[in-house]
Amino acid sequence: MKICVIGSGYVGLVAGTCFAESGNNVICVDVDEAKIEGLKKGIIPIYEPGLKELVLRNCEEGRLSFTTDLAYAVKESLVNFIAVGTPPGADGSADLQYVLSVARSIGQHMDGFKIIVDKSTVPVGTADKVRVAVAEELDRRGAALEFDVVSNPEFLKEGAAIDDFMKPDRVVIGCDDVRTAEIMKELYSPFMRKSNRLIVMDVRSAEMTKYAANAMLATKITFMNQIALLCDLMGADVMAVREGIGSDSRIGYDFLFPGVGYGGSCFPKDVKALAKTAEECDYDFILLKAVEEANSRQKKVLSDKIQARLGNGGAKPLAGKTIAIWGLSFKPRTDDMREAPSVTIIERLLEMGAAVRAHDPEAIKEAKKIFGDRITYSTNQYDILKDADALAIITEWNEYRNPDFERIGNLLVQKLIFDGRNLYLPNRMKQAGFEYLPIGRNGKVCSELV
Template identity: 90%
Template sequence: MKICVIGSGYVGLVAGTCFAESGNNVICVDVDQEKIEGLKRGVIPIYEPGLKELVLRNCEEGRLSFTTDLDAAVKESLVNFIAVGTPPGADGSADLQYVLNVARSIGQAMDGFKIIVDKSTVPVGTADKVRIAVAEELAKRGVDIEFDVVSNPEFLKEGAAIDDFMKPDRVVIGTDNVRTAEIMKELYSAFMRKSNRLITMDIRSAEMTKYAANAMLATKITFMNQIANLCDLMGADVMAVREGIGSDSRIGYDFLFPGVGYGGSCFPKDVKALAKTAEECDYDFILLKAVEEANTRQKRVLSDKIAARLGNGEAKPLAGKTIAIWGLSFKPRTDDMRDAPSVTIINALLELGAQVRAHDPEAIKEAKKVFGERISYSHNQYEILPGADALVIITEWNEYRNPDFDRIKSLLVNPLIFDGRNLYQPNRLRLEGFEYLPIGRNGKGACCE
């Protein structure tokens, strides 16, 4: 099948590459000439395990190509995916200007029946707006060309996007046209060989499904973070609590790891957008508002602990202190710094007067765009430790799970670790001579007794 994917960012590049890997002819389009030229040379603009190898192979075998010529790509393709950004506006609503600009461009270029697929995360009702935008352009041209609009939200986890696309939990197709549904089923059939996980529904329900899924996961994370904070006050161990409640099949263990709050390109944006959508319908979605507020607070928990332990009570309580940070990206196996908890935590430490040194296996380049020269960086996780007053873990990269504790202890001024991801066993760290301050595992007693 001939496919055009408009937008060569995270979603578009992964989708286009995986469609090519399953035998389709795919043209990826982007307005960024430099990005397109880089992709033609094999320069991948994002870090995603396994993606570069797939891009190179499919380009070599002629199934995947890159261009800035949207008109030509649309004319050559039956299925046209819109995979451009929908950044949050000032009021939290999704900004659809890029989606609708692409829709208008498709309307200007198309010369025969086209299936136009919203792959970007978009609010309920966007397909209607896309349909109107395309129809208006066709009317300006004085032509009557059949087309259909489909909602096909992505459910990719950064760091595992290739597996998620090639072996999906589910593929949601929102369409009101039986013929189009069959074409989309054929397109995804290569990923359904073991079992059929393709779900068809009406367009608005498909659009809502994406937001509802991310909002549910964000709520689950936030609930467990709140339980962890209460465990610290009550002298309970949140990891024991997690085991106890996760064994209930109605709850499960996924997304019950407490930490320093969620970040990334999806959860923060989608929670805001769904709450804004509800507001536009005169519905007060109080749960989502609470989730957003609680997550914002959670990103300050670690810096507050550091200030309480190392601060001197002055205007800049951490002045003269050096803090070593392990982990900058919002999650492991990605270089994505969007809404990363590390941004809030490090900015708070700098405001408190601390000097900050940081390590991350992949995100240093992106972090420099955020912090510039306000902090120092190293590609070796141990090089940032000499003379530091504490080690702070923000992202749970595998590289941090089994470090050389003797080496850490010898390099730090104080054998002090603040762990925002609960990577280690508290008893072991204490036996090793560390003062260990994780999340929800270090309560000193029952506050309410």
């Protein structure tokens, strides 16, 4: 099948590459000439395990190509995926200017029946707006051409996007036309060989499904973070609580790891957008507002713990202190720092007067765009520990799970670790002589209960 994917960012590049891997002829389009030229040379603009190898192979075999020429790509393709950004506006609503701009461009250049697929995360009703934008351009041209608009939200986890696409939990197709639905089924059939996980529904329900899924997961994470804070106050162990509630099949263990708050390109943006959509319908979605507020507070928990333990009062309570940071990306196996908790934590530490040193396996380049020379970076996770007053763990990269604790203890001024991801066992850390401050694992009992 001939496909074009307009937008060669995270979603577009992964989708286009995986469609090519299943035998389709795919043209990836982007307005960024430097990005396209880099992709032609095999330079991948994002870090995603396994993606570079797939891009190189499919380019070599002629199934995948890159261009800035949208008109050419649209004319060559039956299925046109829109995979451009939908950043949050000032009020939290999704900004559809790029989606609608692409829709108008498709209307200007299409020369026959086209299927236009919203792959970007968009609010309910976007397909209708895309349909109007395309129709207006066709009217201007006096062209009576058929087209259909489909909602096909992505459900990719950064760090596991290739597997998620090739072996999906489900594929949601929002479509109102039987012919188009059959074409979309054919397109996704290579990924359904073991079992059919393709769900066809109306367009608006498909648009809502994406937001509802991310809002549910964000709520689950936030609930567990709130339980962790309560555990700290009441002397309970949140990891034992997780095991206790996760064993209930109605709840499950996924997304029940407490930490320093969620981040990334999806959850923060989609929670805001869904709450804004509800507001536009005169519905007060108080649960999502609480999730957003609680997550914002959670990003401050680790820096608050550091201040409480090492601060010495005054406007700059951490002046003269050096904090070593392990982990900058919002999650492991990606270099993405959008809405990353590390940004909030480090900014607060700097405001308190601390010197910050940071290590991350992949995100240092992105971090330099945010912090510049205000912090120190190293590609060696141990180098940043020498004479630091404490180690703070923000992202749960595998490299941090079984470190050389003796070496850590010898390098730090004192054996003090603030663990925002609960990577280690408190009893073992105590036996090794560390003062270990995780999330929700070793708090003091409330005085009211003594």
